[in-house]
Amino acid sequence: MSATDGVLVACCQLAPRIGEPDFNRGLAHAAVLDAAQRGAQVVVLPELVNSGYVFKGPDEARGLAEPLDGETVGDWAALARELELVIVGGVCELDGDTGALRNTAVVVDPGGLRAAYRKAHLWDRESHVFEAGDRSPAVIDTLHGRIAVVVCYDLEFPEWMRLPALADAELVCAPVNWPREAKPPGERPQEVVRVQASASVNRMFIAVADRVGRERGVDWVGASVIVDPAGYPLAGPAGDEETVTVLARCRLAEAREKRISEHNHVIADRRPELYGPVAGRS
Amino acid sequence: MSATDGVLVACCQLAPRIGEPDFNRGLAHAAVLDAAQRGAQVVVLPELVNSGYVFKGPDEARGLAEPLDGETVGDWAALARELELVIVGGVCELDGDTGALRNTAVVVDPGGLRAAYRKAHLWDRESHVFEAGDRSPAVIDTLHGRIAVVVCYDLEFPEWMRLPALADAELVCAPVNWPREAKPPGERPQEVVRVQASASVNRMFIAVADRVGRERGVDWVGASVIVDPAGYPLAGPAGDEETVTVLARCRLAEAREKRISEHNHVIADRRPELYGPVAGRS
Numbered sequence: 001m002s003a004t005d006g007v008l009v010a011c012c013q014l015a016p017r018i019g020e021p022d023f024n025r026g027l028a029h030a031a032v033l034d035a036a037q038r039g040a041q042v043v044v045l046p047e048l049v050n051s052g053y054v055f056k057g058p059d060e061a062r063g064l065a066e067p068l069d070g071e072t073v074g075d076w077a078a079l080a081r082e083l084e085l086v087i088v089g090g091v092c093e094l095d096g097d098t099g100a101l102r103n104t105a106v107v108v109d110p111g112g113l114r115a116a117y118r119k120a121h122l123w124d125r126e127s128h129v130f131e132a133g134d135r136s137p138a139v140i141d142t143l144h145g146r147i148a149v150v151v152c153y154d155l156e157f158p159e160w161m162r163l164p165a166l167a168d169a170e171l172v173c174a175p176v177n178w179p180r181e182a183k184p185p186g187e188r189p190q191e192v193v194r195v196q197a198s199a200s201v202n203r204m205f206i207a208v209a210d211r212v213g214r215e216r217g218v219d220w221v222g223a224s225v226i227v228d229p230a231g232y233p234l235a236g237p238a239g240d241e242e243t244v245t246v247l248a249r250c251r252l253a254e255a256r257e258k259r260i261s262e263h264n265h266v267i268a269d270r271r272p273e274l275y276g277p278v279a280g281r282s
Numbered sequence: 283m284s285a286t287d288g289v290l291v292a293c294c295q296l297a298p299r300i301g302e303p304d305f306n307r308g309l310a311h312a313a314v315l316d317a318a319q320r321g322a323q324v325v326v327l328p329e330l331v332n333s334g335y336v337f338k339g340p341d342e343a344r345g346l347a348e349p350l351d352g353e354t355v356g357d358w359a360a361l362a363r364e365l366e367l368v369i370v371g372g373v374c375e376l377d378g379d380t381g382a383l384r385n386t387a388v389v390v391d392p393g394g395l396r397a398a399y400r401k402a403h404l405w406d407r408e409s410h411v412f413e414a415g416d417r418s419p420a421v422i423d424t425l426h427g428r429i430a431v432v433v434c435y436d437l438e439f440p441e442w443m444r445l446p447a448l449a450d451a452e453l454v455c456a457p458v459n460w461p462r463e464a465k466p467p468g469e470r471p472q473e474v475v476r477v478q479a480s481a482s483v484n485r486m487f488i489a490v491a492d493r494v495g496r497e498r499g500v501d502w503v504g505a506s507v508i509v510d511p512a513g514y515p516l517a518g519p520a521g522d523e524e525t526v527t528v529l530a531r532c533r534l535a536e537a538r539e540k541r542i543s544e545h546n547h548v549i550a551d552r553r554p555e556l557y558g559p560v561a562g563r564s
Contacts, residue, residue: 120553120556121551121553123543123545123546124543124544124545124546125544125545127545132553134553134556135556136556136559153546153551156482156483156548157483157551157552157553158440158441158443158444158479158483159440159441159444159552159554159557159560160556160557161440162440162441162559162560163557163559163560166559166560183512183514184514187514188470190478190479190482190512190513190514193475193478193479193482193513194479194482194483194513196472196475196479197440197472197475197476197478197479197480198479200438200472200475200476201438201439201440201476230465230472231472231475231476232465232466232469232472261405261406262406262407263405263406263407263409264405264406264435266438269403269435269439270439270441271402271403271414271416271439272441272560272561272562273562274402274416274417274418274442275441275442275445275560275561275562276561277418277444277445277448278441278444278445278448278554278557278560278561279554279557279558279560279561280554280555280557
């Protein structure tokens with residue numbers, strides 16, 4: 001494969017189990033190995049894949065949290081080195097500096113841990129458990145492209161999705177846990193619609209790995225998907241119950257082209273001087 | 283019908299003809315009358331419906347432009363007064379103050395001309411013809427709800443779509459002329475996907491009226507659509523060749539509810555202090 005063929009991206013839709021960290025580590029490990037055997041160069045794992053999601057409360061989460069030099073991230077770093085790939089995955093993190101719990105997504109590559117991004121927009125009862133991050137989406141040059149990372153509910157804030165585009169990200173990787181909600185028959189889940197729109201208005205690739213597996217009464221959208229800079233799915237959305245790896249080859253250079261007509265460019269056409277209130281100015 | 287049944291919104295997908303202003307005025311007039319007979323209370327007409335779109339150059343556009351107190355807006359004001367409705371439609375405007383040409387959408391209601399919004403993000407060769415607006419989307423209290431207006435390419439800037447939401451708009455009306463582009467089979471046009479996403483992240487209704495009718499080699503997406511605050515179509519998207527009125531009853535009060543879980547609110551959950559670069563701060 002030549003570089004011009006693009007980067008093979010894999011989103012592993014898994015079914016972790018709350019309170020079974022060894023099981024979950026094994027699940028993620030096996031998924032990365034399998035994806036690598038299929039040629040994947042970037043592997044995206046779900047949000048909080050080491051711990052599960054539906055915590056009874058902060059104490060349970062604390063008991064499942066790991067530091068960034070813990071077993072889960074350590075295993076991913078070893079896999080990334082051995083297999084020469086990039087892994088973006090969600091971990092329930094015990095912040096070594098402050099003791100806070102964080103809903104974190106790490107980027108590891110053959111050089112080790114490259115970034116730890118803490119989810120900035122918390123969903124529902126997460127605010128009882130986690131401390132929100134206050135730094136922009138990480139954007140990292142890796143051996144397989146310029147990769148950004150956000151987590152789940154972050155995807156619903158177009159202002160947030162603009163930031164990696166302004167930082168020249170080619171591919172945004174998003175570990176998610178999307179709780180399933182009602183939708184009209186025949187409609188694509190709105191979670192996917194929003195990802196499509198963010199990809200197209202920013203002309204970048206977005207790869208989403210969701211979880212499945214009913215947990216304490218919660219079902220999930222599934223719908224793991226890889227979307228191109230035109231906003232259309234290259235692979236997925238996956239079903240809402242299947243454990244599956246969604247794979248697509250992404251010609252990341254396409255995300256460098258922001259022109260969409262002879263006279264239009266999705267970034268240069270912005271008029272930020274008029275957007276003041278969006279960033280809190282009135 | 284009681285107020286709790288909602289407001290009946292109509293998007294009239296029409297086929298204006300370049301250079302035939304009398305024909306176009308008649309077309310819009312008949313469409314408004316027809317929509318009113320079907321009970322419509324808010325009627326949305328396409329972008330530049332008085333003039334057509336594919337100008338040979340600025341001179342042709344200038345020959346077709348009208349001031350805001352011209353025949354087209356005058357007719358709409360008379361219709362709005364007579365039929366007790368709100369009309370939002372696109373006009374090729376000759377700016378009486380500066381002599382500039384503007385790609386404008388007006389809001390008229392029984393009180394007359396309530397707002398003239400000038401398109402702020404110009405598409406392709408429009409920049410050779412029109413002067414871009416530099417004011418936020420108009421947001422107007424009307425007898426049929428709090429209504430905002432944007433025009434076509436404006437829809438592709440999520441920062442712009444956030445502004446009416448921050449100003450408590452319930453319904454955003456969007457006159458458009460969407461040139462048709464290739465898309466994968468079975469996919470909804472990306473133009474519609476972006477509208478759906480803007481509706482859902484802001485929890486507001488969006489009503490889009492596109493044109494049809496090949497003009498100087500350009501075809502159009504059609505796909506006029508009315509989307510609810512969950513981001514799903516209530517009516518449409520229409521086909522890409524049909525002249526049709528898309529109608530849906532919108533319970534506009536639903537757009538006042540921004541909570542989406544026990545602990546989440548799409549506006550309050552924003553973290554504008556972190557979005558600085560989006561509005562041009564770094």
